[in-house]
Amino acid sequence: MTLEQVFGLYNYWVVICLMMTGFYIVIARKNMIKTVIGLNIFQTSVVLLYITMGKVTGGTAPIIPPEIAAQHAESHGHEDGHTGHDAHVDHAEHADHVSEAGYEATDAVVHHGVEAAEAAELIYSNPLPSVLMLTAIVVGIATTALALALIVRIGEDYGTVEEDEIQLINRREQPNKRAS
Amino acid sequence: MFVSLFILTLLVVTAISIARIRDLWAAVMFTGIFSFLGACWMLILDAPDVAFTEAAVGAGISTFLMLGTLALAGKKEKPTKGSPLVPLIVVGVTGAALIYGTLDMPHFGDPNSPVQTRIQPSFVEKSQPDMHGLPNVVTALLGSYRGYDTLGETAVIFTAGIAVILILRRSSTEAFGSGSTPKKGSK
Amino acid sequence: MDSFPIIRVVAKLIIPYILLFGFYVQFHGDFGPGGGFQAGVILASALILYGLVFGLPAVKKVAPPKLIEKLIALGLLIYAGTGFLTMLCGKAKDGDHAEHGRAMANFLDYGALDHHFLPGILPHGQHLGIFMIEFGVGITVTAVMTMIFYCFAGRHPETNSASSTEATP
Numbered sequence: 001m002t003l004e005q006v007f008g009l010y011n012y013w014v015v016i017c018l019m020m021t022g023f024y025i026v027i028a029r030k031n032m033i034k035t036v037i038g039l040n041i042f043q044t045s046v047v048l049l050y051i052t053m054g055k056v057t058g059g060t061a062p063i064i065p066p067e068i069a070a071q072h073a074e075s076h077g078h079e080d081g082h083t084g085h086d087a088h089v090d091h092a093e094h095a096d097h098v099s100e101a102g103y104e105a106t107d108a109v110v111h112h113g114v115e116a117a118e119a120a121e122l123i124y125s126n127p128l129p130s131v132l133m134l135t136a137i138v139v140g141i142a143t144t145a146l147a148l149a150l151i152v153r154i155g156e157d158y159g160t161v162e163e164d165e166i167q168l169i170n171r172r173e174q175p176n177k178r179a180s
Numbered sequence: 181m182f183v184s185l186f187i188l189t190l191l192v193v194t195a196i197s198i199a200r201i202r203d204l205w206a207a208v209m210f211t212g213i214f215s216f217l218g219a220c221w222m223l224i225l226d227a228p229d230v231a232f233t234e235a236a237v238g239a240g241i242s243t244f245l246m247l248g249t250l251a252l253a254g255k256k257e258k259p260t261k262g263s264p265l266v267p268l269i270v271v272g273v274t275g276a277a278l279i280y281g282t283l284d285m286p287h288f289g290d291p292n293s294p295v296q297t298r299i300q301p302s303f304v305e306k307s308q309p310d311m312h313g314l315p316n317v318v319t320a321l322l323g324s325y326r327g328y329d330t331l332g333e334t335a336v337i338f339t340a341g342i343a344v345i346l347i348l349r350r351s352s353t354e355a356f357g358s359g360s361t362p363k364k365g366s367k
Numbered sequence: 368m369d370s371f372p373i374i375r376v377v378a379k380l381i382i383p384y385i386l387l388f389g390f391y392v393q394f395h396g397d398f399g400p401g402g403g404f405q406a407g408v409i410l411a412s413a414l415i416l417y418g419l420v421f422g423l424p425a426v427k428k429v430a431p432p433k434l435i436e437k438l439i440a441l442g443l444l445i446y447a448g449t450g451f452l453t454m455l456c457g458k459a460k461d462g463d464h465a466e467h468g469r470a471m472a473n474f475l476d477y478g479a480l481d482h483h484f485l486p487g488i489l490p491h492g493q494h495l496g497i498f499m500i501e502f503g504v505g506i507t508v509t510a511v512m513t514m515i516f517y518c519f520a521g522r523h524p525e526t527n528s529a530s531s532t533e534a535t536p
Contacts, residue, residue: 008287013279014188020275021195028267031257033204033249037211041195044218044238051227056296057289061226062304062317063399124304124317125226126296131321133230135333138404138508141237142340145515148249149347152522155253162258228400232392236408241512244415248519311493315398322402323497327475331446334504338443341511345436348518 011052018045030163032151036144043140047133054129062127187221202257204250212243229318378420385413393505397494403501407508414509415516423520432517435510442507449499450474475500 022045025038155161158169194214201207215238222231286293296302307320314320322330393406418426453476472479477496 004287005283008290009282009285011188011288012282012285014192016275016278016282017192018195019278020271021192021199023274024267024271025199027270028260028264029257030260031204033246033253034207034257037198037207037246040211040238040242041198041214044215044234047230047234048218048221051222051225051230052288053286053293053295054227055225055289056291059226059289061228061400063228064304064308064315064317066315066398068308123291127303127317127321128299129295130227130230130318131326133227134233134318134322134402134404135329137230137233137237138333139336141242142337142511144242145245146340146343146347148245149344149515149518152249152252152519153347156522161253164261165258229402229405232400232405233408236405236412240412241408241415244412245515245519248516252519252522314494314497316396316400318400319397319402319497319501320493323500324475324477324493327450327477327500330500330504331450331475334443334446334507337507337511338439341439341507341514344515344518348522 012049015045015049015052018048032154032161032163033148036147036151039147040140040144043136047136050129050133050136054126056123056125059123059125062124062130065122184221184224187217187224191217191221202259203255204257205247205255207257208243208246208250211246212239215239215242229316374420378416382413382417385409385416389413393501394498396501397497403504404508406501407505408512410505410509411512411516414513418516418520423517427517430513432514435514435517438506438510439514442503442505442510445503445506446500449477449496449503453477453479453496456480 019042022038022040022042025041026035029035029038151161154166158166160166160169191214194210194217198207198210198214201210215234219231219235219239222228222234286295290296303321303325304317307314307317307325311320311324389406389409392401392409393403396402396406414426414430417429451474453472454474456472456479475496477493480495481492
């Protein structure tokens with residue numbers, strides 16, 4: 001294992017460390033609220049794992065600076081002048097026209113991958129992991145809320161939120177079920 | 181580099197203290213701190229949208245929800261009886277397997293990794309002509325290219341909201357009555 | 368909470384700014400970081416702060432649960448409705464409608480919204496579509512988060528007078 005590897009992969013290792021801490025909390029702790037906390041940690045570290053993959057060295061956030069974006073808006077504004085309110089212009093042609101006007105403006109700036117290092121002034125990190133993880137975070141809070149609601153109900157019915165005590169109560173109340 | 185190493189150290193320390201601490205109240209607070217540190221690191225990793233969401237959702241609403249649950253279901257965690265050896269072994273083996281898996285991964289920030297090169301032209305290039313100069317590529321991706329996905333996500337939130345109402349709302353006689361009936365009475 | 372005047376005053380001072388920031392994030396999400404989810408959570412957190420400081424009945428007067436219930440569904444309907452709107456007004460983006468006689472755009476194909484509504488005032492095309500769905504998402508998220516707060520707080524025996532988190536069971 002070389003030093004280069006260590007510097008290239010340390011982010012994954014830290015994230016795995018966090019993930020395993022969350023995993024440990026989930027399997028070792030019997031308190032349900034603590035389990036949900038562990039799941040939350042696990043989820044955050046998975047999000048971090050994806051986000052580290054999207055990073056490009058020397059890159060910046062995938063938000064186009066206003067000047068460059070304005071050029072595109074203008075090129076579209078010109079289109080407005082030609083077509084006016086007419087929405088029946090052929091869409092394929094429309095797209096071609098805009099992209100021709102647009103590509104020249106962006107070509108020097110918005111490059112990606114290998115050419116990025118040489119040709120471009122601005123490199124953008126990958127927006128795709130960000131989008132996927134946005135979805136994951138929001139779904140995560142929805143499921144967390146649901147889990148906590150269930151825990152509240154369990155706590156009200158059993159008087160405890162410890163897994164082993166709940167199992168004990170269940171066994172005491174239904175001895176026949178255990179026998180069968 | 182040093183900032184991100186500092187944040188990563190803090191993240192690991194916070195995670196381990198959450199695992200060790202018995203007081204659930206403190207654990208919930210540490211979870212909020214953990215989310216916030218995670219958001220800081222995401223900001224360094226050029227994902228301001230995700231960092232924003234994580235700070236608002238993870239450190240804000242989620243902490244609040246857990247505190248609300250604690251108030252209803254007890255604040256102390258009972259000490260675990262069994263030895264922590266078996267979970268530690270499981271976690272160690274899983275972690276070792278995952279670390280072995282990372283050895284083939286592209287290095288951090290590598291512009292030639294498959295993540296960066298697979299989709300050509302990239303979404304950043306494509307979105308400018310497509311969106312007529314919408315500056316935030318993440319919003320464009322979320323709303324337009326992955327519009328169905330976001331629709332499904334909204335549906336998930338909707339469903340979760342309905343489910344929480346079904347689980348926690350009191351029976352119809354006192355339902356929301358607890359808020360609205362006294363109000364009517366007072367008028 | 369009557370005995371904490373500082374908290375009451377500070378909460379009253381900052382709640383308008385939280386709301387303002389929430390709306391900024393909602394409507395500026397196309398240009399900078401932000402969008403419907405973040406805005407929804409921020410707006411809901413303003414309501415939750417109000418509820419924590421001034422009690423559940425006070426916040427239920429501001430945002431009645433009946434209304435919040437409807438908003439949960441309304442946001443999702445706005446999102447899905449945008450999809451049907453694009454289907455209704457516009458043609459397919461790939462321009463093959465001429466050959467196949469197809470007069471409809473795809474679900475959520477915002478290109479179809481070009482120049483249909485108030486040209487010159489509203490943004491159009493993709494921009495308008497993204498704006499509308501973000502608006503729907505914002506409404507749903509605000510309503511769901513507020514509703515979850517009502518549910519958790521309404522569970523508590525003493526909620527009607529005090530905050531949900533401070534009293535001991």
